[in-house]
Amino acid sequence: MAFEPKEEQKELKYEELRIYSDEELNNYTDEELKNFKIKHDIPMCDELESGPWPSFVADAKREALHRRKLADGRMMIEREVVEDMLGQLEVSFEHGETHWKHGGIVGVFGYGGGVIGRYSDLQDQFPSIAHFHTMRVNQPASKFYTSDYLRSLCDLWEYRGSGLMNMHGSTGDIIFLGTFTEQLEPIFYELGHVMQQDLGGSGSNLRTPSCCIGKARCEWSCIDTQAMCYELTHFYQDELHRPAFPYKFKFKFDGCPNCCVASIARADMSYIGTWRDNIRIDQEALQAYIGGEILPNAGAHKGKDWGKFDINKEVINLCPTRCMGMEDGKLMIDDKECTRCMHCINVMPRALKPGMDTGFTILFGAKAPILEGAQMSTLTIPFMQSEPPYDNLKENVIEPLWDWWMEEGKNRERLGELIQRQGIQKLLEILGIPPMPQMVKEPRSNPYIFWKAEDVPGGFERSIDDYRTRHAR
Amino acid sequence: MDDIKQAILDFAEKSKKTKFYFNDMEKAVRKVMPDIKARAVKKAATALINEEKLVYFSTGSTTMYGLKGRGQTEDH
Ligand code: HEM
Ligand code: HEM
Ligand code: SF4
Ligand code: SF4
Numbered sequence: 001m002a003f004e005p006k007e008e009q010k011e012l013k014y015e016e017l018r019i020y021s022d023e024e025l026n027n028y029t030d031e032e033l034k035n036f037k038i039k040h041d042i043p044m045c046d047e048l049e050s051g052p053w054p055s056f057v058a059d060a061k062r063e064a065l066h067r068r069k070l071a072d073g074r075m076m077i078e079r080e081v082v083e084d085m086l087g088q089l090e091v092s093f094e095h096g097e098t099h100w101k102h103g104g105i106v107g108v109f110g111y112g113g114g115v116i117g118r119y120s121d122l123q124d125q126f127p128s129i130a131h132f133h134t135m136r137v138n139q140p141a142s143k144f145y146t147s148d149y150l151r152s153l154c155d156l157w158e159y160r161g162s163g164l165m166n167m168h169g170s171t172g173d174i175i176f177l178g179t180f181t182e183q184l185e186p187i188f189y190e191l192g193h194v195m196q197q198d199l200g201g202s203g204s205n206l207r208t209p210s211c212c213i214g215k216a217r218c219e220w221s222c223i224d225t226q227a228m229c230y231e232l233t234h235f236y237q238d239e240l241h242r243p244a245f246p247y248k249f250k251f252k253f254d255g256c257p258n259c260c261v262a263s264i265a266r267a268d269m270s271y272i273g274t275w276r277d278n279i280r281i282d283q284e285a286l287q288a289y290i291g292g293e294i295l296p297n298a299g300a301h302k303g304k305d306w307g308k309f310d311i312n313k314e315v316i317n318l319c320p321t322r323c324m325g326m327e328d329g330k331l332m333i334d335d336k337e338c339t340r341c342m343h344c345i346n347v348m349p350r351a352l353k354p355g356m357d358t359g360f361t362i363l364f365g366a367k368a369p370i371l372e373g374a375q376m377s378t379l380t381i382p383f384m385q386s387e388p389p390y391d392n393l394k395e396n397v398i399e400p401l402w403d404w405w406m407e408e409g410k411n412r413e414r415l416g417e418l419i420q421r422q423g424i425q426k427l428l429e430i431l432g433i434p435p436m437p438q439m440v441k442e443p444r445s446n447p448y449i450f451w452k453a454e455d456v457p458g459g460f461e462r463s464i465d466d467y468r469t470r471h472a473r
Numbered sequence: 474m475d476d477i478k479q480a481i482l483d484f485a486e487k488s489k490k491t492k493f494y495f496n497d498m499e500k501a502v503r504k505v506m507p508d509i510k511a512r513a514v515k516k517a518a519t520a521l522i523n524e525e526k527l528v529y530f531s532t533g534s535t536t537m538y539g540l541k542g543r544g545q546t547e548d549h
Contacts, residue, residue: 102532103531104531105529105530106531107531110522110523112529112531112536113531113536115531116532116533117531202531202533202534203533203534203535203536204494204495204535238519243529243536244495244511244514244515244518245495246494246495246496247534247535248534406496406511409496410496411494411496411535412535
């Protein structure tokens with residue numbers, strides 16, 4: 001069963017949605033900016049502007065000046081919100097501790113995520129950031145926007161929030177930084193009913209799923225990452241908005257093992273596009289790489305002279321499984337040994353391409369916890385075909401997995417920690433997957449795969465007398 | 474559904490804590506109704522949220538549930 005939108009996607013027109021005129025949007029000169037001082041003294045924040053990188057302090061000052069110059073009644077929260085934010089930051093630098101109070105009962109009606117309550121604990125000193133709630137806006141798949149959409153979003157946030165935003169949070173969301181409780185519902189209404197734009201996930205929810213640019217732009221994509229991300233985001237709306245998990249849960253979709261959204265490092269459930277058949281080789285193009293007619297890595301390293309391209313040094317000897325070699329001037333790959341690391345394909349994209357029998361690999365349990373250190377996700381399902389609406393995936397993988405985690409997971413325990421605690425074998429049992437030798441990386445330190453009596457022909461009970469007929473004492 | 478809702482409210486009222494994890498709420502319901510599925514508890518909790526009897530409490534990374542009006546209020 002696939003998700004069916006209740007209404008057609010509208011084409012947003014900034015001219016219809018805009019709140020500010022061009023004059024209001026461009027309401028200060030460079031000269032004014034140069035001479036502008038915010039109301040608080042912020043020497044340490046100022047210092048941050050001095051380095052070689054663009055600074056958020058410089059951006060915030062522009063926004064502060066912009067708000068100074070807007071007319072009364074053109075902003076629904078305090079004009080000085082940005083100045084107070086910088087003022088409090090300066091105090092935090094002085095004290096070496098934060099002055100934000102975390103958490104609370106804020107949100108939009110019926111949603112248990114998408115809004116994160118933040119309050120200043122110096123409200124007398126910085127009244128316009130007494131409330132400074134964050135809203136997470138679910139980014140479009142692969143973060144493709146129209147400028148009409150972006151400009152409409154910016155106007156809305158200028159009007160009803162601080163105007164400060166962050167593109168993008170690490171789950172991918174567009175982050176609106178700082179507004180008052182009264183503004184949450186009006187913003188939610190505008191986003192949902194006018195812009196057809198949902199909030200993202202926070203708290204013990206399914207977090208906003210995110211995907212790489214996929215088939216929209218990338219020739220290496222083995223799956224339609226955007227289609228999967230869209231379908232699973234909509235299909236699991238309840239999990240996204242109404243928290244009942246022990247902790248957060250993330251889906252990320254990469255079209256190939258280059259892993260541009262770093263699903264392997266950041267998702268409880270990482271989907272990585274792969275192929276089952278052989279790497280496609282164009283021997284002629286390969287000769288052109290060897291002969292120097294085609295630049296390796298599509299010319300990405302041409303800024304410096306690295307010498308003549310050496311296929312042995314740069315590709316064959318770097319293959320992590322040593323499964324490739326030249327025979328009679330032709331490149332040969334022993335594909336059953338290839339781990340799909342993408343290295344050879346990245347270096348010589350015109351000579352080598354992923355195979356045609358494509359699908360995805362699923363890995364579980366990445367997390368970056370404070371106590372135990374970062375953990376990558378573990379390869380568990382080597383190959384699944386990507387077949388919309390992904391019923392097989394939903395019914396046989398995602399839902400049994402969630403049932404197990406909701407049942408057995410402790411409060412604030414990520415899936416990866418549950419797998420560590422109960423063992424990968426338990427996970428395999430839940431998913432009904434047979435163990436493979438490759439899952440046991442180091443038998444000394446990793447969980448063993450134990451056989452159960454029912455898996456062994458005849459079970460564990462044997463007649464010792466029978467054994468003794470063949471092995472004398 | 475009504476009996477699950479009641480079990481949740483009983484737990485919430487008796488609880489010494491003003492906010493609690495979904496997991497603990499689920500365990501409390503299961504004491505009264507041993508065969509209940511997590512999804513059914515979630516549906517009932519969502520209904521109570523919609524009826525404004527329960528509220529979500531979120532730190533940003535974790536979400537808890539609380540009885541409306543008890544403990545922390547909306548303004549803090
Ligand atoms: C050509 C002969 C052999 C080879 C190539 C070989 C290779 C290995 C390897 C690769 C391991 C796994 C090491 C690890 O990662 O833990 C191992 C473990 C072991 N081998 Fe051998 N082995 C050979 C002969 C033998 C013989 C003749 C014995 C005993 C009579 C033996 C007893 C063991 C034991 C007890 C272990 C530990 C098993 C475990 O990890 O629980 N091996 N061997
Ligand atoms: C007084 C005599 C012995 C002592 C004190 C002794 C002690 C130990 C200890 C402490 C371990 C490590 C257990 C672990 O941490 O996993 C071990 C492992 C082992 N010992 Fe001995 N051992 C003795 C005799 C023998 C003999 C005679 C053999 C073989 C004929 C043997 C074969 C093994 C093997 C194969 C292991 C690896 C078992 C495993 O880790 O799976 N040991 N022994
Ligand atoms: S992960 Fe692979 S398919 Fe996706 S954008 Fe990166 S290289 Fe392309
Ligand atoms: S993809 Fe990686 S493992 Fe496979 S052949 Fe190329 S270099 Fe070797």
